[in-house]
Amino acid sequence: MEKSEKIEKDKNAQSTFSKNIFVLGAILLASFIMRMLSYASLTADGGITFTGYDEFYHMRRILYTTFNFPHFLNFDTYINYPYGFEVGWPPFFDLLGALLALVLGGGQPDTHTVEFAGAILPVLLGILTIIPVYVIAASVFDRRTALVGAFAFAVLPAHVYVSRFGTVDHHVAEVFLSTVAYAFFILALKLAGESKLSLSSLKNVSSDKKLISPLVLSAVSGLFFSLLIFTWVGAPAFVSFIVLYALVQTTLDIKAGKESDYLFICSAATLFATLLFTIPLSAGAVRQGLEMSAMYLSWFQVVYVLIMLAGIFLLWGFSAFVSKKGMDWKYYPGVLIFISISGILFLRMFSAEYYAFIVEGLRFFSGKGEYISTIAEAVPLFLTGQGKLTFSAVLGSFGPSFLVALAGFFLLILESKSEKSKPECIFFLVWTLFYAYLALSQRRFTYLFAVNVSILTAYTLMILLDSLDFEKEVRKLVKPGKKTEKNSESIPQTGKKVSLKTRSKSKIRQGTESKGKTAEPDYFKLVSGVALIGFVFVSSIWIGVAFAKDATSIGPEWQDSLEWLEASTPETSYYLEPSETPEYGVLSWWDYGNWIVYVGKRPAVSNNFQTGVEDSANFFLTDSEEEAKTIIEKLNIKYIITDTLMAEGKFSAITEIAGKNISDYYEIGTVKENTGLRTVVTPKKAFLHTQIYKLHKLDGTSLGNFRLVHESAMNTTENESGKENTVKVFEYVKGATFSGTVNPNETVMATLELRSNTGRTFVYQKGDVADEKGLFEITVPYSTESTGNGVHATSDYSLTAGENSTLTEVQVTENDILNGSRIELNIPD
Template sequence: MNEKMRHLESKPSTSSLKLSIISLTAVTLVAFLMRMLSYASVTANGSITFTGYDDFYHMRRILYTASNFPHSLNFDSYLNYPYGFEIGWPPFFDLLGGLLAKVLGGGQPDLHTIEFAGALLPVLLGILTIIPLYIAASSVFDRKTGLLGAFIFAVLPAHVSISRFGAVDHHVAETLLSTAAYAFFILALKWAKDGSFSLTSLKTIYSEKKLVKSLAFAGASGLCLALLIFTWIGAPIFASFIVLYALIQTTINLKAGKNSDYLLICSIACLFSTLLFTIPLSAGSLRSGLEMSAMHLSWFQVFYVFSLLAGTFILWGFSLYISKKGMNWKYYPGILILVLGAGLLSLRIVSVESYAFVFEGINFFLGKGEYIGTISEALPLFLDAQGNLYLSPVLAAFGFCFPAALAALFLLGLEWKGENSKPEGVFFLLWTVFFAYLAISQRRFSYLFAVNVSILTAYLLWVLLESLNFETEARKLIKSGQTTGKNTMPVLQTGKETKLKAKSKQKMNNGSGLKKGQDPDYFKLVSSLLLFGLIFIPCIWMGSVIAKSTGSIDPEWQDSLRWLRTSTPETSYYLEPSETPEYGVLSWWDYGNWIVYLSRRPAISNNFQTGVQDSALFFTTDSEQEGKAIMEKLKVKYVIVDKLMASGKFGAIVELAGKNIENYVDIKTVNGEGGFETSATAKKGFLNTEIYKLYELDGTNLGNLRLVHESTAEKDDVKKNSVKVFEFVPGAKLSGTSIPSQLVTATLELSSNTGRKFTYQNKAVSDKNGSFEIIVPYSTENMAGGVNVSSAYSLNAGENITISGIQVTESDILKGNRVEVNLSKVN
């Protein structure tokens, strides 16, 4: 009898498990389809166009790793040209991309296979995140919340945007590994608490399965944290959260008179595992010596985790002392704050560099830094660049899930207050507050907060659905449909007896197929469906819009970079970038990764903010000599500018040049039809800048830069962001004599590769002897497929002195030859 009862009790559990597996499979399919909506736009024209800026450098590393597996690219001579740059990104994400490429390519992948693997990797990692999310939600709440939270996460735009096909960035790996680390830690807490984990229980741990499972889950959490450190340079902050939680939970336990051994043992096991795995994972990337750098994988990460581990032992020691002495619980946080202050002071004395790294990291997460203010994705979630309230980012990332999550957080705070708190619940709430702060301070961290928002929204939705008796009413509706279906069958049969029986049953069920009082409440059902719609429809709509959106690189840049790769001298060492290439390309840092990957040319500045100072000074200078000196110092051969650099990005360029925007534009706020509007009027200072002369004047008044290509128009013949490529050349010297102190102007008519006609001019004033020299960058010999001349040079000195038909060869331009012209003999 007992065996039979046990068998019957196990059936619902087995059935529930099967339902969970089926539901998770459905969630995975939905998540996969959402993230593959970008496939058409990413693979348009038979090639793969990635969706972001950093994606292109990740692809460079994946390309290198696939060719040199398992080695990763740690130093790149194509960055920060001509000095090269040591890459701070840890290599795990790119190693995964290289491994996937090797698998898909049968060990010898071609370029298309490598790019496809890189584009597919975020989709796979994004889908995998569903598993730890479900585990965390089910452990803190229940399976229903876990499943619904997984469905919300599958379509939430904040995560779809970083895990769609073609979004080759390590952010998706951060989300997966942080969620997995915290889900495992929650499981460790649950098993430890249920198994009454304590110091004495460690002696007989092998006989306690729950305690063994707890340590195993804590170890798995540590492994995930180590992999996270191997993925993102800012990852130690996620390990710090374990110690922060241990401090707060121990304080709660002391106040309630509870034991905290289980908590601190789990924390120590987790951090010890992190330390053990961090050392071998980082060993291959460590530089020689005992360097301590937070910007690269070094002994700093090992030392940091060791410090966290030591700090947890201190937490434990103080908690035991206060508990044994019966002291007031308030002493505990007070003493620990003093210990923390003493620790920071000691760190400053022992290693000023490590002390600086700690505060640089804190400033980074506070959204402060030299370059952070110029990065749009680092802006606060609710503010625009001018500091005005701006709701579009939060609605685009979360839809109505954000206010739902805030309401759920408030309800949980009330529900788990005081004696009702549970360790895993406190951990989840602190985890949520931590990630909420990151997302609100810098909108780019919305992808991390997406996990918590999904779970909280699912919790609130179930609270509302239960208040509407949704499950009960849904069962009634299903049962009503089944009963109605059965009652219609006898009507189709023949025979008097069957019809009478059917008629009798219908009377007994009041014609509804159900007993009295069992009719579904359609108001509650419709209300429940409206709640689902309110949550899911905006997310699905916005998620699909984001997934289908085209990549960050527009056709104008693609055209120009394609030309740069095929029509300029090839540089060396692209696939083995340990030696210095022949020349570099100067543009704004936003476009550096595009230049390196798509053009396969070295970039002066790129998205690591390398070479930013020189680039900013070049584009804002009003001195041709200063601009030339910068190009010669950096061995620049090509300069690329676009419309945005001469408009929307110009403010950031000025800021990073250390100059005042008010010297270049007059900014006023006026009351327009749509309210207050900001208008900017160019001043003389802007008209004299290098960026204005290049973009707006096609290089007029510059002697060493010539236009060699401008981007072609799109299919509708409307250019959205014209891109112009200039070549830096020695230039020919038109020299001679004229009237003393006379303005001499050289003029040349040209047409670009698009057929657009423009005029080049450069000027000089003759000296007291009448001598002048004008440097010109264009030859009068037409070059195939490029910018063509429509006439020879003409020189004008005053109203009545003009000479035309001056020929300048390409050799003159490239060798800096002197071309003599005597205006003094011209009448």
């Protein structure tokens, strides 16, 4: 009978495993469908567009890498024009995209196939992340919680947002690789504890498979950490977390009188494997020589992992010393924290470079930095860009799951206070605090915190549902009136004599269970359980679907202008061979640089790496056309692109980077209305003199070297201020110069009527005041002949001097404008 019981048990286990696989497969399918909801909007025109800003530069690298595989784009002359820029992004994500493109294209993919591969890659990585989420939840809790946690993660908006079709960014790879690395480390910890892994037991490691497993799992964890380093420059912080956890866990072990060999063996194996795998990966991508840099792949990452490995041995050795001496457990964290602070101070004294790396890293993860305050996604989770309290970001990222997870976190803390708390549980708690800090400091890190929020949501939900006997009540509803088997068949036959008392109790218990199974379901519990599930998941699904569907980032006005830029301006060289400097560059605000490079296929002065931002800010804020020309000529710029947001919502970021105050340009006040207080923003005179105002608001009609050549169609999409967003493209030209003689100190005005590509008419007017000799000069940027540009003259120039002197029908050729010709005029008295 023992054999039959074992067979029955194996069958039940296999049945449960099959059901779990089926449910997990359904979750993966649902996750895939949800993340593909953006497909329709991003492929509506027959091509493929992408969301966001960084995505377009990732696509540029994937495109380059596909046609030069396995070489990737490291230095690019199409950004930070005309100097070029060394790209700090590690290449693994882009290599994956290129590899996928080569597979889908049979080794010779066209551009559309490459773009599809880039667009589908985040979806694939996103749904694959569900598997390690399941593994972690099952290891820390149980399989039921793991399934619910996997579903919570599949629909959580914070992760859906970074793993939609078209979101070609390495953030989804950060989540996948870090979660896999932590999942293998948790499994290693769990098996090490179960197999009693210790220094003495390592002698039998070759013969005992139970001892080999945690070591192998630790090594695999290290492999994924090294791939994470090869994906994101912030990865060393995730490696450091292993040391942080080891400090916390060892402190708890010393307090409880436990050995920590299992922990240090797993940690050392993980970090040693990370070091071994990082060396060859870094060696193929590091900068020349032995230069160290935390912002680029260099030997810094190798040295950093080596330091972390040394840190583990320090923790290990000191824990043995504390235990041997029978010291109070508080000495352990106290002394180590003191040593760490002393080490940082020592570093400041003897290695300013490494100290700067640490400080800059801390500033980055805390949301501080030279330009980081101008990035909307880098503000704290509960604050607006203006420092006001807000809950919109946390609700948009997590929905009600945040509150449910918060409750679960405190419940888990209470449960972990027991001395029997498992290392994997402590790991999960410390990991959650680590990610919570990142998300609270910068809301963009909510995509990382989504893993922990999902698992904690499932943990809390299962506690509540179990308290309602929800699963039992569902079974009653699905299979009403189900009878139990006869009591005699239900009593286990083990061949041993069973006492009457035991048999009697068994009958009573089974009779009670039988009655329970034939009872009607408790509809109050069922409704309460369904309400709980709905409260947690309905809003998450709703927000996630909205994120997925509303995926387009480039509005039609920018798409139109960038397509015009590619088709109607002189083509620049070296687009897929960016080792040489192209013929000219395009100036706009840094938000749009990647769009200009990828969609417009033109070099950009400033892009989303915040390159060239000072020059861009100074150009748009200057009140002097001569100073503006100096910047343009220094950078060899031919086109300038503006939009409504640059003159409104983004203007504060422009002033900040230029070292100015927004209050110098706008009067900001509040007025009381029936509905409450309303903020009123009134431009000052200084704003009316800026280059951005003269160009975008006045069409450059008072400037002599800048001419409007294209504007986006009118009645386009609304910007964040609720107003229509218009994009305008200006060309920098030498301009033709009118010169002549009139009465001394007399005002001379040149006027030209124009029509834009949208059919809008406007008037160009430029004047000058003659000197004491009556000499005047007026430089104008428009010709009176048809040039094929969308913006063209509908009249000849007319010049007036004083009130009565007028010269009409003055014609200017395009060659005059491009060559800077001087045109002598004689205005009649």
